[in-house]
Amino acid sequence: MSEFRMGGVHVPRRSRATGFLEVPGTPARMPFTVVAGAHDGPRVLITGGVHGGEYPGIEAALRLARELEPEKLRGTVAVISPVSLHAFHARQQYLVPDDGRNLNRQFPGKALGTVSERMAWTLMEVATRVDAWIDLHGGDIHEALVPFTIYSDVGDEAVVSASSALARVYGIENLIASASVKGGTYSASSAAGVPCILAEAGQVGRLDEDCVAIHLRGCRNVLRHLGCLEGTPDPVGAVRELRGFEWRFASASGCWYPSVQLGDEVEEGQPVGVVRDYFGRTMQECSAPATGVILFLVTSLAMNEGDPLLAVGVD
Numbered sequence: 001m002s003e004f005r006m007g008g009v010h011v012p013r014r015s016r017a018t019g020f021l022e023v024p025g026t027p028a029r030m031p032f033t034v035v036a037g038a039h040d041g042p043r044v045l046i047t048g049g050v051h052g053g054e055y056p057g058i059e060a061a062l063r064l065a066r067e068l069e070p071e072k073l074r075g076t077v078a079v080i081s082p083v084s085l086h087a088f089h090a091r092q093q094y095l096v097p098d099d100g101r102n103l104n105r106q107f108p109g110k111a112l113g114t115v116s117e118r119m120a121w122t123l124m125e126v127a128t129r130v131d132a133w134i135d136l137h138g139g140d141i142h143e144a145l146v147p148f149t150i151y152s153d154v155g156d157e158a159v160v161s162a163s164s165a166l167a168r169v170y171g172i173e174n175l176i177a178s179a180s181v182k183g184g185t186y187s188a189s190s191a192a193g194v195p196c197i198l199a200e201a202g203q204v205g206r207l208d209e210d211c212v213a214i215h216l217r218g219c220r221n222v223l224r225h226l227g228c229l230e231g232t233p234d235p236v237g238a239v240r241e242l243r244g245f246e247w248r249f250a251s252a253s254g255c256w257y258p259s260v261q262l263g264d265e266v267e268e269g270q271p272v273g274v275v276r277d278y279f280g281r282t283m284q285e286c287s288a289p290a291t292g293v294i295l296f297l298v299t300s301l302a303m304n305e306g307d308p309l310l311a312v313g314v315d
Protein backbone atom coordinates (compact mmCIF):
# COMPACT_ATOMS: atom_id res chain seq x y z
CA MET A 1 0.00 0.00 0.00
CA SER A 2 3.03 2.28 -0.01
CA GLU A 3 2.83 3.44 -3.59
CA PHE A 4 0.25 4.15 -6.23
CA ARG A 5 0.50 3.69 -9.97
CA MET A 6 -1.13 6.01 -12.47
CA GLY A 7 -0.47 6.38 -16.17
CA GLY A 8 2.72 4.34 -15.95
CA VAL A 9 4.02 6.52 -13.08
CA HIS A 10 4.77 4.99 -9.71
CA VAL A 11 4.08 7.47 -6.94
CA PRO A 12 6.00 6.59 -3.78
CA ARG A 13 4.84 7.56 -0.31
CA ARG A 14 5.33 11.25 0.65
CA SER A 15 5.32 12.55 -2.92
CA ARG A 16 3.20 14.10 -5.64
CA ALA A 17 2.99 13.32 -9.33
CA THR A 18 1.13 14.91 -12.22
CA GLY A 19 0.64 13.70 -15.75
CA PHE A 20 -1.84 12.40 -18.25
CA LEU A 21 -3.67 9.10 -18.09
CA GLU A 22 -3.76 7.85 -21.68
CA VAL A 23 -6.81 5.99 -22.95
CA PRO A 24 -5.35 3.11 -25.00
CA GLY A 25 -6.17 3.13 -28.70
CA THR A 26 -7.71 6.63 -28.63
CA PRO A 27 -6.55 10.27 -28.71
CA ALA A 28 -8.20 10.79 -25.29
CA ARG A 29 -6.11 11.49 -22.20
CA MET A 30 -6.99 12.69 -18.73
CA PRO A 31 -4.96 15.12 -16.59
CA PHE A 32 -4.19 13.63 -13.20
CA THR A 33 -2.53 14.50 -9.91
CA VAL A 34 -1.65 11.83 -7.38
CA VAL A 35 -0.76 12.93 -3.87
CA ALA A 36 0.73 10.11 -1.82
CA GLY A 37 0.69 10.85 1.90
CA ALA A 38 3.47 10.42 4.41
CA HIS A 39 1.58 7.55 6.07
CA ASP A 40 -0.40 4.59 4.82
CA GLY A 41 -4.15 5.03 4.70
CA PRO A 42 -7.14 4.88 2.40
CA ARG A 43 -6.90 5.44 -1.33
CA VAL A 44 -9.42 7.91 -2.71
CA LEU A 45 -10.26 8.79 -6.31
CA ILE A 46 -11.76 12.22 -7.06
CA THR A 47 -12.98 12.91 -10.59
CA GLY A 48 -14.27 16.13 -12.17
CA GLY A 49 -15.42 16.76 -15.71
CA VAL A 50 -16.86 13.39 -16.68
CA HIS A 51 -19.13 15.96 -18.31
CA GLY A 52 -16.90 18.68 -19.77
CA GLY A 53 -19.17 21.68 -19.13
CA GLU A 54 -19.71 21.25 -15.38
CA TYR A 55 -17.15 23.80 -14.24
CA PRO A 56 -17.40 24.09 -10.43
CA GLY A 57 -16.73 20.36 -9.98
CA ILE A 58 -13.85 20.45 -12.45
CA GLU A 59 -12.29 23.47 -10.72
CA ALA A 60 -12.84 22.15 -7.19
CA ALA A 61 -10.99 18.95 -8.13
CA LEU A 62 -8.10 20.95 -9.64
CA ARG A 63 -7.79 23.17 -6.54
CA LEU A 64 -7.97 20.22 -4.18
CA ALA A 65 -5.17 18.51 -6.12
CA ARG A 66 -2.95 21.56 -5.62
CA GLU A 67 -3.76 22.13 -1.94
CA LEU A 68 -3.17 18.59 -0.65
CA GLU A 69 0.24 18.21 0.95
CA PRO A 70 1.93 14.79 1.19
CA GLU A 71 3.22 15.60 4.70
CA LYS A 72 -0.31 16.18 6.00
CA LEU A 73 -1.98 13.28 4.24
CA ARG A 74 -2.61 9.67 5.21
CA GLY A 75 -3.15 7.38 2.28
CA THR A 76 -3.32 8.47 -1.34
CA VAL A 77 -5.61 10.83 -3.23
CA ALA A 78 -5.82 10.53 -7.01
CA VAL A 79 -7.49 13.46 -8.77
CA ILE A 80 -8.48 13.24 -12.43
CA SER A 81 -9.98 16.42 -13.90
CA PRO A 82 -11.27 17.20 -16.42
CA VAL A 83 -11.86 13.56 -17.32
CA SER A 84 -13.45 14.46 -20.64
CA LEU A 85 -10.81 16.87 -21.87
CA HIS A 86 -12.10 16.96 -25.46
CA ALA A 87 -15.64 17.80 -24.28
CA PHE A 88 -14.18 20.48 -21.97
CA HIS A 89 -12.43 22.27 -24.83
CA ALA A 90 -15.30 21.75 -27.25
CA ARG A 91 -17.65 23.23 -24.57
CA GLN A 92 -19.77 20.23 -25.36
CA GLN A 93 -22.82 19.40 -23.23
CA TYR A 94 -23.27 15.80 -22.09
CA LEU A 95 -21.29 14.13 -24.87
CA VAL A 96 -17.75 13.03 -25.66
CA PRO A 97 -17.14 14.68 -29.06
CA ASP A 98 -15.07 11.73 -30.34
CA ASP A 99 -18.04 9.35 -30.44
CA GLY A 100 -21.10 11.44 -29.52
CA ARG A 101 -21.82 9.40 -26.39
CA ASN A 102 -22.61 10.40 -22.82
CA LEU A 103 -19.61 9.11 -20.84
CA ASN A 104 -21.74 8.76 -17.72
CA ARG A 105 -23.81 6.07 -19.44
CA GLN A 106 -20.82 3.93 -20.57
CA PHE A 107 -19.54 2.50 -17.26
CA PRO A 108 -17.96 0.06 -16.61
CA GLY A 109 -16.89 0.53 -20.24
CA LYS A 110 -15.10 -1.75 -22.68
CA ALA A 111 -11.40 -2.28 -23.31
CA LEU A 112 -11.96 -2.40 -27.07
CA GLY A 113 -15.04 -0.20 -27.41
CA THR A 114 -15.66 3.33 -28.68
CA VAL A 115 -13.66 6.24 -27.29
CA SER A 116 -16.04 6.89 -24.38
CA GLU A 117 -16.35 3.17 -23.60
CA ARG A 118 -12.56 2.97 -23.43
CA MET A 119 -12.44 6.11 -21.27
CA ALA A 120 -14.89 4.47 -18.85
CA TRP A 121 -12.82 1.28 -18.87
CA THR A 122 -9.63 3.25 -18.15
CA LEU A 123 -11.26 5.07 -15.22
CA MET A 124 -12.68 1.82 -13.81
CA GLU A 125 -9.18 0.34 -13.77
CA VAL A 126 -8.23 3.15 -11.38
CA ALA A 127 -11.50 3.00 -9.43
CA THR A 128 -11.07 -0.68 -8.63
CA ARG A 129 -7.74 0.14 -6.93
CA VAL A 130 -9.20 2.67 -4.47
CA ASP A 131 -11.31 2.55 -1.31
CA ALA A 132 -13.70 5.38 -2.26
CA TRP A 133 -14.62 7.41 -5.34
CA ILE A 134 -16.03 10.93 -5.32
CA ASP A 135 -17.35 11.97 -8.75
CA LEU A 136 -18.02 15.72 -9.09
CA HIS A 137 -20.76 16.96 -11.40
CA GLY A 138 -23.23 19.84 -11.71
CA GLY A 139 -25.82 21.22 -14.08
CA ASP A 140 -24.42 21.24 -17.60
CA ILE A 141 -23.97 24.40 -19.73
CA HIS A 142 -27.72 24.50 -20.44
CA GLU A 143 -29.02 23.14 -17.13
CA ALA A 144 -30.14 24.89 -13.93
CA LEU A 145 -29.68 22.67 -10.88
CA VAL A 146 -30.32 22.49 -7.14
CA PRO A 147 -27.26 20.84 -5.52
CA PHE A 148 -27.71 17.19 -4.56
CA THR A 149 -25.68 14.08 -3.84
CA ILE A 150 -26.58 10.67 -5.17
CA TYR A 151 -25.35 7.16 -4.43
CA SER A 152 -26.39 3.66 -5.36
CA ASP A 153 -28.60 1.78 -2.90
CA VAL A 154 -28.29 -1.57 -4.68
CA GLY A 155 -25.65 -4.22 -4.14
CA ASP A 156 -23.44 -5.12 -1.24
CA GLU A 157 -24.80 -3.78 2.05
CA ALA A 158 -21.42 -2.65 3.36
CA VAL A 159 -20.74 -0.72 0.14
CA VAL A 160 -24.19 0.93 0.24
CA SER A 161 -23.67 1.86 3.87
CA ALA A 162 -20.19 3.30 3.23
CA SER A 163 -21.49 5.28 0.23
CA SER A 164 -24.37 6.63 2.31
CA ALA A 165 -21.90 7.81 4.97
CA LEU A 166 -19.79 9.59 2.33
CA ALA A 167 -22.89 11.27 0.89
CA ARG A 168 -24.01 12.49 4.33
CA VAL A 169 -20.65 13.91 5.26
CA TYR A 170 -20.37 15.69 1.87
CA GLY A 171 -22.81 18.22 3.27
CA ILE A 172 -25.31 18.87 0.46
CA GLU A 173 -28.90 19.10 1.71
CA ASN A 174 -30.60 16.97 -0.95
CA LEU A 175 -29.61 13.32 -0.76
CA ILE A 176 -30.75 10.61 -3.17
CA ALA A 177 -30.29 6.89 -2.64
CA SER A 178 -31.09 5.55 -6.06
CA ALA A 179 -31.20 2.32 -8.00
CA SER A 180 -29.16 4.56 -10.27
CA VAL A 181 -28.67 5.49 -13.87
CA LYS A 182 -27.50 2.56 -15.98
CA GLY A 183 -23.89 2.97 -17.01
CA GLY A 184 -23.17 5.73 -14.50
CA THR A 185 -20.02 6.07 -12.43
CA TYR A 186 -21.58 5.46 -9.04
CA SER A 187 -23.57 2.42 -10.10
CA ALA A 188 -20.56 0.79 -11.78
CA SER A 189 -18.33 1.62 -8.84
CA SER A 190 -20.82 0.25 -6.35
CA ALA A 191 -21.22 -2.93 -8.42
CA ALA A 192 -17.42 -3.30 -8.34
CA GLY A 193 -17.49 -3.07 -4.54
CA VAL A 194 -16.07 0.47 -4.27
CA PRO A 195 -18.14 3.01 -2.29
CA CYS A 196 -18.93 6.00 -4.50
CA ILE A 197 -20.96 9.19 -4.52
CA LEU A 198 -21.85 11.54 -7.34
CA ALA A 199 -22.15 15.12 -6.08
CA GLU A 200 -23.91 17.77 -8.16
CA ALA A 201 -23.37 21.51 -7.65
CA GLY A 202 -23.12 24.27 -10.25
CA GLN A 203 -25.16 25.21 -13.27
CA VAL A 204 -25.55 26.86 -16.68
CA GLY A 205 -21.92 27.05 -17.68
CA ARG A 206 -20.80 29.29 -14.81
CA LEU A 207 -17.72 28.97 -12.68
CA ASP A 208 -19.70 29.83 -9.56
CA GLU A 209 -17.49 30.22 -6.46
CA ASP A 210 -20.23 29.20 -4.03
CA CYS A 211 -20.57 25.89 -5.88
CA VAL A 212 -16.79 25.40 -6.04
CA ALA A 213 -16.86 25.91 -2.24
CA ILE A 214 -19.64 23.30 -1.83
CA HIS A 215 -17.52 20.73 -3.68
CA LEU A 216 -14.30 21.66 -1.89
CA ARG A 217 -15.93 21.42 1.53
CA GLY A 218 -17.49 18.10 0.51
CA CYS A 219 -14.19 16.61 -0.64
CA ARG A 220 -12.30 17.82 2.45
CA ASN A 221 -15.08 16.45 4.67
CA VAL A 222 -14.85 13.06 2.97
CA LEU A 223 -11.07 13.02 3.36
CA ARG A 224 -11.40 13.85 7.09
CA HIS A 225 -14.17 11.27 7.50
CA LEU A 226 -11.90 8.61 5.97
CA GLY A 227 -8.93 9.68 8.08
CA CYS A 228 -6.85 10.96 5.14
CA LEU A 229 -6.81 14.47 6.60
CA GLU A 230 -6.54 15.53 10.25
CA GLY A 231 -9.60 16.74 12.07
CA THR A 232 -13.30 16.07 11.96
CA PRO A 233 -15.60 16.96 9.07
CA ASP A 234 -17.18 20.44 9.14
CA PRO A 235 -20.67 20.26 10.59
CA VAL A 236 -23.35 19.89 7.95
CA GLY A 237 -27.05 20.77 8.05
CA ALA A 238 -30.07 18.49 8.01
CA VAL A 239 -30.53 16.43 4.87
CA ARG A 240 -33.65 15.92 2.79
CA GLU A 241 -33.68 12.25 1.89
CA LEU A 242 -35.17 11.64 -1.53
CA ARG A 243 -36.20 8.16 -2.64
CA GLY A 244 -35.42 8.65 -6.28
CA PHE A 245 -34.93 10.82 -9.25
CA GLU A 246 -37.50 10.87 -12.07
CA TRP A 247 -36.65 12.34 -15.47
CA ARG A 248 -38.80 13.71 -18.27
CA PHE A 249 -37.43 13.63 -21.82
CA ALA A 250 -38.35 15.52 -25.00
CA SER A 251 -40.45 13.54 -27.48
CA ALA A 252 -39.89 16.12 -30.21
CA SER A 253 -37.31 18.68 -31.31
CA GLY A 254 -38.24 22.36 -31.14
CA CYS A 255 -38.39 25.14 -28.58
CA TRP A 256 -38.66 24.40 -24.83
CA TYR A 257 -40.82 26.58 -22.59
CA PRO A 258 -40.76 25.39 -18.97
CA SER A 259 -43.58 26.70 -16.75
CA VAL A 260 -41.92 25.79 -13.43
CA GLN A 261 -38.84 27.07 -11.66
CA LEU A 262 -35.89 25.24 -10.25
CA GLY A 263 -36.67 24.11 -6.68
CA ASP A 264 -40.46 24.19 -7.17
CA GLU A 265 -42.48 21.52 -5.42
CA VAL A 266 -44.65 19.77 -8.02
CA GLU A 267 -47.42 17.14 -8.04
CA GLU A 268 -47.29 14.16 -10.39
CA GLY A 269 -49.12 15.01 -13.62
CA GLN A 270 -48.91 18.76 -13.09
CA PRO A 271 -48.05 20.69 -16.29
CA VAL A 272 -44.39 21.72 -16.18
CA GLY A 273 -43.75 23.02 -19.68
CA VAL A 274 -44.32 22.75 -23.40
CA VAL A 275 -42.18 21.95 -26.44
CA ARG A 276 -43.39 23.93 -29.47
CA ASP A 277 -42.33 23.97 -33.09
CA TYR A 278 -40.97 27.13 -34.71
CA PHE A 279 -44.52 28.27 -35.59
CA GLY A 280 -45.90 28.03 -32.04
CA ARG A 281 -47.67 24.69 -32.43
CA THR A 282 -47.50 22.44 -29.38
CA MET A 283 -45.36 19.35 -29.98
CA GLN A 284 -45.31 18.05 -26.40
CA GLU A 285 -47.23 18.94 -23.25
CA CYS A 286 -44.86 18.01 -20.45
CA SER A 287 -46.15 16.95 -17.03
CA ALA A 288 -44.31 16.26 -13.80
CA PRO A 289 -43.17 12.59 -13.81
CA ALA A 290 -43.60 12.38 -10.02
CA THR A 291 -44.44 14.38 -6.92
CA GLY A 292 -41.40 16.10 -5.49
CA VAL A 293 -38.94 18.92 -6.09
CA ILE A 294 -37.55 20.14 -9.42
CA LEU A 295 -33.85 19.35 -9.07
CA PHE A 296 -32.74 20.22 -12.56
CA LEU A 297 -34.27 22.05 -15.43
CA VAL A 298 -32.94 22.56 -18.94
CA THR A 299 -32.70 26.30 -19.57
CA SER A 300 -31.95 26.34 -23.28
CA LEU A 301 -34.67 27.28 -25.74
CA ALA A 302 -33.29 24.72 -28.16
CA MET A 303 -34.62 21.24 -27.41
CA ASN A 304 -33.72 17.98 -29.13
CA GLU A 305 -35.84 14.85 -29.24
CA GLY A 306 -34.63 12.39 -26.61
CA ASP A 307 -32.86 15.03 -24.48
CA PRO A 308 -33.76 15.52 -20.81
CA LEU A 309 -36.18 18.36 -20.00
CA LEU A 310 -36.08 18.20 -16.21
CA ALA A 311 -35.85 15.85 -13.27
CA VAL A 312 -37.83 15.60 -10.05
CA GLY A 313 -36.40 14.43 -6.75
CA VAL A 314 -39.04 12.18 -5.16
CA ASP A 315 -39.73 12.26 -1.39
Ligand SMILES: [Zn+2]
Pocket residue numbers: 050051054104137138
Ligand atom coordinates in the same frame (compact mmCIF):
# COMPACT_ATOMS: atom_id res chain seq x y z
ZN1 LIG B 1 -22.62 15.59 -15.08
